[in-house]
Amino acid sequence: MPKLIFELSRHGRCARAQVPRHIPRAINIPKHFLRQEEPFLPEVAELQVVRHFTRLSRNNFSIDTQFYPLGSCSMKYNPRGVHHLAMLEGFLNHHPLSLDINSQGYMACAYELQEILKAVTGMSGVSLTPMAGAQGEFAGVAMIRAYHFARHDLERKEILVPDAAHGTNPATAAQCGFIVREIPTDTEGNVDIESLRAAVGPQTAGMMLTNPSTLGVFEQKIQDIAAIVHQAGGLLYYDGANLNAILGKVRPGDMGFDVMHINLHKTFATPHGGGGPGGGPVAVSDRLVPFLPTPIVVQRSGLYAWHSEKECPQTIGRLSAFMGNAGIILRAYMYARLLGKEGMERVAEFATLNANYLLAKLKAAGFTPAYVNRRASHEFIITLKTEAKEWHVTALDVAKRLLDYDIHAPTMYFPLLVPECLLIEPTETESKEMLDIFVEALIQILHEAKTQPDLVRTAPHTLSVRRLDEVKAARELDVVYKQIIDPL
Amino acid sequence: MPFIPHSAQDIQEMLATIEAANMEQLFDEIPAHLRVKNVLAIPESLTEMELGRLMRARAQQDNNLLCFIGAGAYEHHIPAAVWEVASRGEFMTAYTPYQAEASQGTLQLLYEYQTMMASLMALDVSNASMYDGATALAEAVLMAVRANRKNKLHRILLPRSVHPFYRQVVKTIIGQQNIQIDDIPFDINTGRISLAVLKEVAAETTTALVIPQPNFFGVLEEVDALTDWAYTKNVISIAVVNPLAMALLKPPGQWGKTGADIACGEGQPLGVPLASGGPYYGFLCCKKEFVRQLPGRIVGRTVDQEGKQGFVLTLQAREQHIRRAKATSNICTNQGLLVTASTIYMSLLGPKGLRQVAITSHQNAELLKEKLSTIEGVEVVFQSPRFHEWVIRLPKPVALVLRQLAERKMQGGFNLNSMYPELGECLLVCATETKTEEDIRKFVTLLTSILSSTNLLDKAEQGGAHAKTYL
Numbered sequence: 017m018p019k020l021i022f023e024l025s026r027h028g029r030c031a032r033a034q035v036p037r038h039i040p041r042a043i044n045i046p047k048h049f050l051r052q053e054e055p056f057l058p059e060v061a062e063l064q065v066v067r068h069f070t071r072l073s074r075n076n077f078s079i080d081t082q083f084y085p086l087g088s089c090s091m092k093y094n095p096r097g098v099h100h101l102a103m104l105e106g107f108l109n110h111h112p113l114s115l116d117i118n119s120q121g122y123m124a125c126a127y128e129l130q131e132i133l134k135a136v137t138g139m140s141g142v143s144l145t146p147m148a149g150a151q152g153e154f155a156g157v158a159m160i161r162a163y164h165f166a167r168h169d170l171e172r173k174e175i176l177v178p179d180a181a182h183g184t185n186p187a188t189a190a191q192c193g194f195i196v197r198e199i200p201t202d203t204e205g206n207v208d209i210e211s212l213r214a215a216v217g218p219q220t221a222g223m224m225l226t227n228p229s230t231l232g233v234f235e236q237k238i239q240d241i242a243a244i245v246h247q248a249g250g251l252l253y254y255d256g257a258n259l260n261a262i263l264g265k266v267r268p269g270d271m272g273f274d275v276m277h278i279n280l281h282k283t284f285a286t287p288h289g290g291g292g293p294g295g296g297p298v299a300v301s302d303r304l305v306p307f308l309p310t311p312i313v314v315q316r317s318g319l320y321a322w323h324s325e326k327e328c329p330q331t332i333g334r335l336s337a338f339m340g341n342a343g344i345i346l347r348a349y350m351y352a353r354l355l356g357k358e359g360m361e362r363v364a365e366f367a368t369l370n371a372n373y374l375l376a377k378l379k380a381a382g383f384t385p386a387y388v389n390r391r392a393s394h395e396f397i398i399t400l401k402t403e404a405k406e407w408h409v410t411a412l413d414v415a416k417r418l419l420d421y422d423i424h425a426p427t428m429y430f431p432l433l434v435p436e437c438l439l440i441e442p443t444e445t446e447s448k449e450m451l452d453i454f455v456e457a458l459i460q461i462l463h464e465a466k467t468q469p470d471l472v473r474t475a476p477h478t479l480s481v482r483r484l485d486e487v488k489a490a491r492e493l494d495v496v497y498k499q500i501i502d503p504l
Numbered sequence: 505m506p507f508i509p510h511s512a513q514d515i516q517e518m519l520a521t522i523e524a525a526n527m528e529q530l531f532d533e534i535p536a537h538l539r540v541k542n543v544l545a546i547p548e549s550l551t552e553m554e555l556g557r558l559m560r561a562r563a564q565q566d567n568n569l570l571c572f573i574g575a576g577a578y579e580h581h582i583p584a585a586v587w588e589v590a591s592r593g594e595f596m597t598a599y600t601p602y603q604a605e606a607s608q609g610t611l612q613l614l615y616e617y618q619t620m621m622a623s624l625m626a627l628d629v630s631n632a633s634m635y636d637g638a639t640a641l642a643e644a645v646l647m648a649v650r651a652n653r654k655n656k657l658h659r660i661l662l663p664r665s666v667h668p669f670y671r672q673v674v675k676t677i678i679g680q681q682n683i684q685i686d687d688i689p690f691d692i693n694t695g696r697i698s699l700a701v702l703k704e705v706a707a708e709t710t711t712a713l714v715i716p717q718p719n720f721f722g723v724l725e726e727v728d729a730l731t732d733w734a735y736t737k738n739v740i741s742i743a744v745v746n747p748l749a750m751a752l753l754k755p756p757g758q759w760g761k762t763g764a765d766i767a768c769g770e771g772q773p774l775g776v777p778l779a780s781g782g783p784y785y786g787f788l789c790c791k792k793e794f795v796r797q798l799p800g801r802i803v804g805r806t807v808d809q810e811g812k813q814g815f816v817l818t819l820q821a822r823e824q825h826i827r828r829a830k831a832t833s834n835i836c837t838n839q840g841l842l843v844t845a846s847t848i849y850m851s852l853l854g855p856k857g858l859r860q861v862a863i864t865s866h867q868n869a870e871l872l873k874e875k876l877s878t879i880e881g882v883e884v885v886f887q888s889p890r891f892h893e894w895v896i897r898l899p900k901p902v903a904l905v906l907r908q909l910a911e912r913k914m915q916g917g918f919n920l921n922s923m924y925p926e927l928g929e930c931l932l933v934c935a936t937e938t939k940t941e942e943d944i945r946k947f948v949t950l951l952t953s954i955l956s957s958t959n960l961l962d963k964a965e966q967g968g969a970h971a972k973t974y975l
Contacts (some may be wrong), residue, residue, distance in 0.1 A: 080593025106563025289841025338781025356549025
């Protein structure tokens with residue numbers, strides 16, 4: 017492991033060429049406003065900085081270097097050309113509060129992306145401002161709330177979520193002031209229709225759903241679900257996390273959804289950046305258009321303009337200081353233009369082909385799918401329940417051992433209702449050879465689990481660190497260098 | 505097929521393995537009548553070269569303007585090394601560091617970031633970042649609400665000298681809960697929070713006071729007195745600050761007798777380009793007693809099986825993927841890439857370099873003010889100490905003046921008209937270290953000529969309907 021950058025620090029050192037010239041002019045600030053001692057920042061030279069962070073980067077897995085079969089995350093290739101063009105000076109130097117006449121280049125891209133997203137979702141209105149999927153969810157649920165309020169329908173206090181839902185769904189509903197009610201899943205991975213029927217009523221504000229579900233199967237009774245929720249007076253929310261599976265094949269708007277978010281960092285290949293920035297535009301049906309978060313780009317007599325609170329009096333409001341993660345919006349737009357309409361349809365086709373191929377190969381190799389009778393969507397689940405019992409090797413161990421094979425671990429222990437599970441999503445940008453290597457690695461690890469289980473249990477062995485002590489990290493909180501906080 | 509590596513033979517072999525006759529069969533579980541029937545209304549695909557041509561033209565459309573707008577997004581010099589290194593695929597295309605052993609680069613960097621940011625704020629802890637400054641403020645308010653269980657109704661004092669867009673975002677995000685937000689007016693002469701008004705407030709029912717530094721007008725607030733007021737009234741103090749300014753100004757942890765409890769703000773000035781408003785990142789720091797209320801990701805240092813130093817995401821029991829409906833926030837990303845850039849930026853400049861950037865920005869803004877106040881009819885509005893922004897009042901409609909400046913490739917500032925109508929025709933102008941004396945002279949000359957032009961108002965009347973578009 018490289019040292020901490022603070023350990024490279026020497027008093028008085030810094031990257032001189034980057035510091036502005038000293039101007040012999042007074043500082044017109046009274047002393048009691050001023051800082052008395054320097055902050056604890058490293059004092060290092062430019063080469064040290066470049067070398068330190070370059071070396072740190074090499075301790076990461078990334079799409080550019082490894083395969084990420086990470087279920088629910090759609091870790092596909094992030095085109096370099098897109099990044100390169102988003103870094104053009106004209107885009108980088110553009111101030112968010114520039115006049116509209118000085119912003120037509122960016123606004124044209126944002127406007128056209130709004131139109132593209134309407135087309136692929138089958139929805140009537142789009143706002144690009146939410147800065148991540150979770151914020152898109154927040155916007156969506158806030159719009160559901162605003163819709164009922166506007167109709168003076170004030171008793172709707174419950175949001176329904178399937179038990180297999182992403183953690184953000186219940187967290188979002190709670191943040192919007194709703195009570196969360198879970199709906200169980202049937203044995204084939206669908207929402208249990210009878211339980212749903214029993215759960216809805218005049219208290220139902222809406223239901224949040226992913227389709228294909230987090231279990232990697234298509235919710236076939238989606239229209240029944242929509243009818244039940246709508247008849248009860250609720251609205252249907254589409255969690256767009258798995259949109260990649262159906263892009264160009266079936267549209268949430270046509271399935272009966274009223275509102276959804278789109279994870280641009282999944283379906284539209286914008287970089288994950290080690291945990292962000294994301295992008296979570298929302299798309300809505302006619303009845304929710306007035307409530308969309310602002311600002312929104314509109315086109316008027318050949319010019320683009322922003323619409324905000326003034327033009328949209330019923331809006332749920334503003335979600336970011338400016339207009340969301342504009343650079344991510346730009347990248348998603350460019351990706352959509354590179355794909356075009358045929359490319360868009362092929363995303364779903366090849367994502368599904370890759371997932372089903374992997375599933376077939378793993379089944380043949382003796383792994384147990386969670387849903388044997390179902391077609392995989394763009395992802396699927398295998399359960400290591402039997403292996404865990406027989407060899408005392410858990411899904412976590414297998415995941416960690418995969419890292420030694422230079423493959424990122426699949427999503428582990430999610431959804432919560434399948435024991436010892438791995439959620440696997442290859443995405444459309446991986447080649448058949450890569451998928452074959454992954455299958456071979458899993459077969460090898462299964463063999464190791466039988467013959468030398470300790471090797472698997474103590475993995476990884478080849479990375480910069482071995483398995484880390486998370487309990488110690490939480491108990492003896494050390495989150496700032498040279499300062500250990502007492503456990504509370 | 506863009507980005508899809510399959511050969512015709514691959515496809516045949518894979519379908520055979522699946523025992524599917526064709527691609528179409530892979531979608532046989534989707535009810536046929538739901539399938540997309542008409543071709544999507546999306547343009548044909550472009551090659552990378554064609555896309556390059558289109559995007560260069562669009563970037564060029566918005567380029568080559570001299571910019572004196574600040575108002576929450578600031579143009580600073582970004583050293584070349586910052587984005588050269590941050591754009592490495594190993595940083596840019598990595599996932600969230602849930603698999604700690606395969607993410608030590610990102611995790612160590614976040615730990616270094618947390619150290620730098622906490623120190624810049626002079627507070628105990630920092631999280632690994634929020635979406636932006638405005639949402640960081642909303643989350644800081646929610647933290648205060650969670651930390652203060654004694655009140656049933658939560659009242660938050662949100663001064664009008666805080667960025668108006670931040671106030672709107674706070675209202676959107678916390679408006680869904682049982683929290684009351686009270687505006688606190690600013691003193692019309694100083695541009696600061698009025699302490700006299702604050703003293704009238706019923707402090708018993710108040711959960712938190714938000715204190716900006718510098719405030720939206722660029723004015724320095726009397727942070728010591730405000731923090732002390734909050735402390736004596738048992739009200740949580742939330743600082744919302746420009747992090748670059750904190751290399752020069754007294755940091756939140758040292759305000760008053762006790763320091764502010766929570767500090768947040770926009771990280772953009774530290775190495776992040778303007779880029780039409782994002783992606784930026786929000787920072788959020790606090791005293792250690794609030795750490796369990798801190799939302800978002802936090803990185804901790806620990807050891808591996810062999811006792812070697814390593815880093816992990818810690819205190820995950822607060823987060824949505826574990827606690828679901830009981831999580832501290834629904835957030836599940838930070839703005840990792842922007843924090844990467846910022847950490848590299850702060851490392852390059854160090855404490856002295858950062859301070860110099862802040863000083864030069866302040867000095868340039870002072871020079872700008874001096875020159876602007878010599879123009880006939882231009883009035884400097886608040887006579888208080890500043891960081892790097894000024895409010896000026898113009899003798900003519902700001903919207904029209906800005907439009908005329910824009911036609912000459914000059915962005916003169918942010919029009920305060922719709923947000924603060926009581927101030928009249930006012931403009932918020934900013935100068936950072938990126939502006940030269942020559943730039944400032946050019947701005948002043950242009951503004952002088954536009955203001956002295958007698959036909960401005962005639963022109964405005966003629967083009968009145970059209971000009972309104974840009975108000």
